[in-house]
Amino acid sequence: MKFTVTRGAILQRGLTHRCPNCGAPTLFVAGSLFTIAPACADCGLKFERDEGSFLGAMSLNYGVTVCGFLVPVLVAYLAGLLAGRPAVILAGLGAVGFPILFYRSSRSWWLMNYYLVLPHHLPANQRQIAAGEDANT
Numbered sequence: 001m002k003f004t005v006t007r008g009a010i011l012q013r014g015l016t017h018r019c020p021n022c023g024a025p026t027l028f029v030a031g032s033l034f035t036i037a038p039a040c041a042d043c044g045l046k047f048e049r050d051e052g053s054f055l056g057a058m059s060l061n062y063g064v065t066v067c068g069f070l071v072p073v074l075v076a077y078l079a080g081l082l083a084g085r086p087a088v089i090l091a092g093l094g095a096v097g098f099p100i101l102f103y104r105s106s107r108s109w110w111l112m113n114y115y116l117v118l119p120h121h122l123p124a125n126q127r128q129i130a131a132g133e134d135a136n137t
């Protein structure tokens, strides 16, 4: 099936925090760092699909924090590149700071992952059914 919005476009829009459906800039409320808009101001795509849908974003944020920050600090400590005290301080600061800095991306990346797997769920990829056409064809 050929889509109007390709997986490449979904990937690009997800990485740049844009609406996966129309590419309008930012999923977030203007002037807010952490408040996601309920829907796209341009096309109306709901960003919060259902309550709890962004638990996955929290899991993604946790996983990236652990794998992308805490494990490298641990490896640097074990390899002797960092002493114990600086490693603990760095890990502590990173465990709090990294998820905050990654919050916006985790929300956008989670939404991107959903539509990368199910691109036909985007309204832009759903074609109109012609008069007399069966919806299952």
Ligand SMILES: [Zn+2]
Binding pocket: 019, 020, 021, 022, 023, 024, 040, 041, 042, 043, 044, 045
């Ligand atoms: Zn949109």
